[in-house]
Amino acid sequence: MKLSEDQLMKIELDRTKCTGIGMCESVAPDFFEIDDDGELVVLRDAVDGAEVADVEAAVLACPTAALRLRP
Amino acid sequence: MSSGSSGGRLVVVGASLAGLRAVEAARRDGFTGEIVLVGDEPHLPYDRPPLSKAFLEDDSAPEPTYQPPSHFADLDVDLRLGTRATALDPVARLVATAGGEIRYDQLVIATGSTARTLPGLEGLPGVHVLRTLDDARGLRQALDLAGRVVVVGAGFIGSEVASSARKRGLSVTVLEAAQVPLERALGPEMGGAVSALHAANGTDLRCGVGVQGIHQGSTGLRVEATDGSSFDADLVVVGVGADPATEWLEGSGLELKDGIVCDATLSAGFPGVYAAGDVARWFNRDFDVEMRLEHWTSAAEQGAIAARNAVTGACGEYRTVPYFWSDWYDRRIQFVGVPTADHVTVVTGDPAEGRFVALFRSGSRLAGALCVGYPAHTMKYRRLIGAAASWEDGLAFADSRR
Numbered sequence: 333m334k335l336s337e338d339q340l341m342k343i344e345l346d347r348t349k350c351t352g353i354g355m356c357e358s359v360a361p362d363f364f365e366i367d368d369d370g371e372l373v374v375l376r377d378a379v380d381g382a383e384v385a386d387v388e389a390a391v392l393a394c395p396t397a398a399l400r401l402r403p
Numbered sequence: 404m405s406s407g408s409s410g411g412r413l414v415v416v417g418a419s420l421a422g423l424r425a426v427e428a429a430r431r432d433g434f435t436g437e438i439v440l441v442g443d444e445p446h447l448p449y450d451r452p453p454l455s456k457a458f459l460e461d462d463s464a465p466e467p468t469y470q471p472p473s474h475f476a477d478l479d480v481d482l483r484l485g486t487r488a489t490a491l492d493p494v495a496r497l498v499a500t501a502g503g504e505i506r507y508d509q510l511v512i513a514t515g516s517t518a519r520t521l522p523g524l525e526g527l528p529g530v531h532v533l534r535t536l537d538d539a540r541g542l543r544q545a546l547d548l549a550g551r552v553v554v555v556g557a558g559f560i561g562s563e564v565a566s567s568a569r570k571r572g573l574s575v576t577v578l579e580a581a582q583v584p585l586e587r588a589l590g591p592e593m594g595g596a597v598s599a600l601h602a603a604n605g606t607d608l609r610c611g612v613g614v615q616g617i618h619q620g621s622t623g624l625r626v627e628a629t630d631g632s633s634f635d636a637d638l639v640v641v642g643v644g645a646d647p648a649t650e651w652l653e654g655s656g657l658e659l660k661d662g663i664v665c666d667a668t669l670s671a672g673f674p675g676v677y678a679a680g681d682v683a684r685w686f687n688r689d690f691d692v693e694m695r696l697e698h699w700t701s702a703a704e705q706g707a708i709a710a711r712n713a714v715t716g717a718c719g720e721y722r723t724v725p726y727f728w729s730d731w732y733d734r735r736i737q738f739v740g741v742p743t744a745d746h747v748t749v750v751t752g753d754p755a756e757g758r759f760v761a762l763f764r765s766g767s768r769l770a771g772a773l774c775v776g777y778p779a780h781t782m783k784y785r786r787l788i789g790a791a792a793s794w795e796d797g798l799a800f801a802d803s804r805r
Contacts, residue, residue: 352735353728355700357782370735370778392707395452395699397469 341384341401343377349398356399360390372398410436411508413714414498416488417648418442419451420699421513421680423469424706430478434714438480439505441498443487443514446536447472452699454539455563456730459546460570466536488514491655493673509675509713512652512663513706516645516681516697521555524617529624530639533560542640549573549637553626555614557584557598559729561642565606566731575606576634578626580613590742593761593773596754597736600775603757604732645697647682660684662695667720669709677709689722689789690741690770698727724789726781734758735778739785740771750801751777760784762797769797780804 343363350372356364357372362383365373379387379401391399413429415422418440426440442448450467458464475482483502490499491510498505518534531542542564546552552568554561557579565575585594601608613629617639626634647662657671658664662684669677669685678685680702684695696702701723708721728737734757744763752759752775760780763771769792772784787796 352778354778354782358785366778368779
């Protein structure tokens with residue numbers, strides 16, 4: 333199924349909460365990576381339908397509730 | 404709604420991370436029945452890792468409550484706090500609590516761990532353990548008035564407390580009965596390498612030194628050590644590990660062996676009964692071995708899987724590459740995999756500089772990775788280990804990061 337633009341979801345990161353524990357990278361490495369300073373880098377923030385489940389799992393796995401996935 | 408999801412009553416005993424994740428997962432999976440969440444502490448579920456870190460360092464750090472009361476109302480969860488479970492009858496499907504019996508159709512046991520104490524020193528003024536929010540409140544208050552701290556036990560909790568006390572500018576001595584700290588968690592070599600962070604940050608770590616006794620003196624506490632030395636302290640923190648909180652299950656028929664013995668799906672062997680978090684000893688097929696973990700990540704994941712299996716009748720297995728982290732003196736220590744290894748080697752950095760990566764080999768396989776101050780590497784090793792990477796794969800990855 334081809335997904336249209338309006339089905340894209342967007343990752344939101346709250347840097348005041350993130351402590352770089354890295355569960356998001358473990359679950360969804362195409363979207364998240366911890367850098368050498370321990371800071372989270374969101375590699376891309378647009379998520380299409382097929383990828384939502386992975387990113388949702390990453391959001392749930394975050395120990396500091398720093399991630400959101402929004403329409 | 405997931406197929407097989409039904410009504411009935413799900414009872415979750417233990418209102419910490421695993422219990423919270425259990426009730427959330429049950430609703431997410433479309434469970435429409437009644438949910439009762441029983442917790443012995445009077446507090447809403449809260450996050451424990453900060454209690455030995457940020458919460459202790461800074462008097463203004465907020466209490467790490469996960470969710471407001473409205474969250475539980477939204478999930479239609481009957482929250483029974485301050486209610487200790489006292490017994491289980493898995494045949495009659497009854498949980499006995501201080502507030503009366505609760506009948507269940509499905510049960511998730513997530514009662515966590517209890518901090519060990521030193522025999523004879525329980526309740527001595529000035530001697531603290533750290534497990535609960537109340538413990539942390541008391542300890543934080545005591546740290547405000549302290550100048551000299553003795554920590555008994557150089558494990559992760561003791562070491563984090565030592566680090567927090569140093570950040571407050573206090574003088575800290577850590578007494579560790581074993582010759583090498585953290586041997587069970589990291590193996591002998593790496594336990595020593597990580598513990599070197601203490602001396603580098605002004606904490607006096609004494610290994611092979613146990614506690615003979617603690618006495619109230621005229622100027623505070625006096626800790627008598629097994630090697631004949633003694634230490635004056637304003638407060639003592641005992642961090643000598645924790646035991647799974649399963650006493651209430653004795654005589655229930657559940658198999659208890661340093662935790663509740665479960666299969667790969669976290670089933671505890673009786674209809675509808677599952678376990679999650681620190682109490683669950685289960686078969687982790689990723690390593691073909693029975694394990695019991697006291698890690699944040701496994702508690703969260705097991706809570707969700709146990710509840711899903713309980714309410715949907717699914718048989719999802721919990722398999723994981725264990726992961727834990729600990730923060731000492733602004734250095735993050737991360738371990739992925741298992742530390743039982745026939746060979747350990749430092750592949751990146753230098754333990755003498757307090758920043759390194761060590762890989763653990765088991766047979767032909769990469770079994771574990773310890774990253775101290777290399778946060779960018781950790782999850783890449785976790786994925787390699789999860790994919791059953793060979794030792795050579797591990798070394799090749801280390802080479803690629805140099």
